[in-house]
Amino acid sequence: MNTQTAGHAAPAGARQGVGARVPRKEDARHLHGKGNFVADMAMPGLCEVAFLRSPLAHARITAVRVPDSVAGSVVLRDMMADALDIVADSTLPTYQSSSQPPLASGKVRFVGEPVAMTFAPTRAEAEDYAELVEVDYDDLPVYADVASAQAATTDLVHEHWRDNVFVTLNADKDFEAYAAQADLVVRRKIDLARQCMVPMEGKAVLAYWDHQADQLVVVSATQVPHMIRSILAQCLGLDQGRVRVISPDVGGAFGYKCVLQQEELCVAWLAKTHRRPFRFIEDRREHLTAGANSREHYYEMAAYVDRRGKLLALDAQITIDGGAYSVWPFTIGLEPGQAIGNLPGPYGFKGYRCVTRCVATNKPGFVPYRGVARTGVCFAMELTMNAIAREVGREPWEVRLENLVQAEQMPYVNVTNKHLDSGDYPASLRKALDMVDAPAVRARQAAGEPDGRLIGLGVATYTEQAAHGTSVFAAWGTPVIPGYDQATVRVTPDGGLEVRVGVHSHGQGMETTFAQIAHEILGIDVHRIKVLHGDTGQTPFSTGTYASRSLVMSGGAVSQACKRLLPRLTHIAAHLLGAEAAQVVLQDGCYRAGGKSVPTAEVADAWYLRPHLLPADVDPAGLEVHVGYKPKVDTGCFTYASQAAVVAVDPDTGAVEILDYAVVEDCGTMINPMVVEGQTIGGIAQGIGTAFLEEVPYDGNGQPLASTLADYMLPGATEVPNLRLHHFETPSPHTEFGAKGMGEGGAIAPPAVLFGAVNDALARIGAAELSHTPLTPMRVLSAIAAGAKEVA
Ligand code: MCN
Ligand code: SMO
DSSP: EEEEEOOOOOTTTTTTTOOOOOOTTTTHHHHTTOOOGGGGOOOOOOEEEEEEEEEESSSSEEEOOOOOOGGEEEEEEOTTSSSSSSOOOOOOOOOOOOOSSSSSSSSEOTTOOOOEEESSHHHHHHHHHHHHHHHEEEOOOOOOHHHHHOOOSOOOOTTTSSSSSEEEEEEEEEEHHTTTTTEEEEEEEEEEEOOOOSSSSSOEEEEEEEEEEEEEEEEOOOSSSHHHHHHHHHHOOOGGGEEEEOOEEEEEETTTSSSSOHHOOOOHHHHHHHHHHHHEEEOOOHHHHHBBBEEEEEEEEEEEEOOTTTTEEEEEEEEEEEOSOOOOTTTTHHHHHHHHHTTTTTTOOOOEEEEEEEEESSSOOOSOOOOOOOOOHHHHHHHHHHHHHHHHHHHHHHHHHHHHHOOGOOOOOTTTEEEEEEEEEHHHHHHHHHTTHHHHHHHHHOOOTTTOOOOEEEEEEEEEEEEEHHHHHHHHHHHHHHEEEEEEEEETTSSOEEEESSOOOSOOOOHHHHHHHHHHHHHHOOOOOGEOOOTTTTTTTOOOOOOOHHHHIIIIHHHHHHHHHHHHHHHHHHHHHSSSSOEEETTTEEEETTEEEEEHHHHHHHHHHGGGGGOOOOOTTTTTTEEEEESTTTTEEEEEEEEEEEEEEEETTTOEEEEEEEEEOBSSSSSSHHHHHHHHHHHHHHHIIIIIIIIOOOOOOOOOOSSSSTOOOOOOOSSSOOEEEEEOOOOOSSGGGGGGOOOOOTTSHHHHHHHHHHHHHHTTTTTTOOOOOOHHHHHHHHHHHHHHHHOO
16 A cells, blocks of 8 residues: 655656546636536527426426417426436345436426426526516425425325335344343434535536437436436437437536436427427526425434454444435435445444435425435544444544454445445544644544634544445446446547547546546547547447446546557558567557667558558557446445544634544545545535535425525635645556545535534543534524533
8 A cells, every 4th residue: 555645746757647636628718707507608599598487396287377478488397298207226135216308297306396387589588588477376285305205194295106215225134132131222313414516517408409410319417427418318219219318518517417417308308309409408496496405314224342342243224315216327316325335434333224215205306416325424433433433432533443444354244235345444533633733633633722712623523435336236226237438449540549438527637637547558648538428429328427436437437548549550650660569668658669669650640641651560550449348346345434624613602613624535546636526525525515505405395495505505715724645545446557536525525524523522522422413503502502411
């Protein structure tokens, strides 16, 4: 294992291959405002689309009146007879199927559900038309939370269901046997609030008919262009060959854009029907009140431990508020599936029982959000670890160090059959404790602060299952199951390289990192390597970018394709050099032998334009290779990290300041450490939002109470401290270069770390434990008051 600490970009002329800090190629256009987002696009005759959305959470639609003056510009569900509803079913037992119409039909199931669609030359006019449409509703009982939804027996969210539960998952692995050996049981209730994903760019889709290609072209801010093409073709009754999906620059996605959005379907339908261009750009209010939500998990944990805090068995109940509809293609089964499987995290205990329920409520549908269920399970597991430490009177890290899977146990198959592939979890925790100097923090706590604030230290260790593939998704029974990812690489006649992949970057920097992979093998300058992605017309199929899979899967395919191309280039070069292929070495993009050299450009020139110079036995497939790839083991690779934070809590105001934050992460071999650090820092910023600020509150009528960014609080630069990062690099045994996916990890641990730190601070004055996000100043003060009451 070699380690490397955070640093800055590599100077010009430096190494460009795997491990180099190459500045991101995509940054130039973004920093100069030259990105190409859907909202930037202009098209003759473009109509802007607006939606009339339901003001009620659960109601029957009894009448809709459209004034004649705008009738030609208003669409209702029954005018879209040729479009199918969105149905995303999992084959998991107990799963109940929801059918989401592109526009509400018969009834509405959440505030913000589109009821009518209008279009006009400008968005303002389209919104005016929407205001003229009158809808009569008959109220139905609203299920605004999981408790009322589960209690309901009539007027269910989906009438034909037996109850309001999408799916119930059960796990039991040797629970009774191990629980029986425990000395004590530590119980906690832990909740994670409902959140929005709030990318800078919301949903954005433009669709038109390409008359020349006789094709519907859908330009959409999506993570998964090939899957959107498949489902749009299916819902609109078109051959897939007559649909092209292009995902241009995407302004952040975080999971929000990895599913088919109903507005995407509506706008595509308009273009198919009218053979003209239409566009919808979600505004911030629509995003906050009607876009998909995430997180909202409720945990009841019972940890069966021995006197030293060794966890023998865990009994957990998880309830997830799944909102009104299942999303295509991941289904509402993905979140409970991830939760029940990943709850044990990095720990090696043997007895496990868990029931996970995903409940349908009258809220927007539920989409996986960066970290997916792992932010919740890490929060629940780590707060439980802290609780165990409290009850057995040990330091929280002492208890963890004993419970973590140890390095010598790797590879380790855990209690939920996760194949933890490699790494040293305890070493990462020790290093994080070192970085924040845990003994010094304890001494500082004992001495007290001159300003009366309370110091606290929190830690968390987590695993990030990444790039999980066929067997994992097959077990979740999703409508689409990822298999091989493909890449095409082609040397251009002037010696550059084109790389085509079906995944899509929405901020991850793949245009740079995939070029680095190709450079590592072929030595071509990264600035002469063009990564083409995000266009079904130009790239091979991939299920897309999600589950931190792009580097391992598509990056792996790029690596394999380049490795297959290299001998072909070498063979031609050897002939040009008059040498044996075995004597030829590739150095700085030049093929060298016997004191002579030819650059890649000359080899390419021979293949494309001077075939009379080629060897007789040249491979006629030429300088273009297409491969499909998946790692040797498709259960995913497990990136892991330990994070530690020191906070100061003001017991008078409830304000929390993060004084120090250290991260020790191991994603195997880093392709670009600077990109890895950017991903980690961005994820942690979002995690800080989850911990302290973010919540979409709903009232009892299912009305969203946060409709602007003044109510839905996001972390800004002042809330994100200087993060100190340290890397371990334990190569994965299963992947190209030993790299593991890591795009979500940063967002997983912060709530666990920061609640741990605040609870540690407040324990000094006997406050109650905090265990509901977000950790607001008010909640800090209530915890102090509750503790005081308990003492009195
Ligand atoms: N990388 C690397 N070395 C590694 C692992 C990754 O250099 N060992 C680099 C990759 O080459 C890639 C980036 O890090 O440029 C992330 O790679 P990976 O872990 O494969 O994740 P994906 O590319 O599949 O991205 C998806 C992941 C997810 S699921 C969410 S959600 C998320 C995230 O990435 N959303 C993001 N990061 C985001 N970053 C931005 N800016 N915006 C989002 O919406
Ligand atoms: S939430 Mo990321 O798109 O898996």
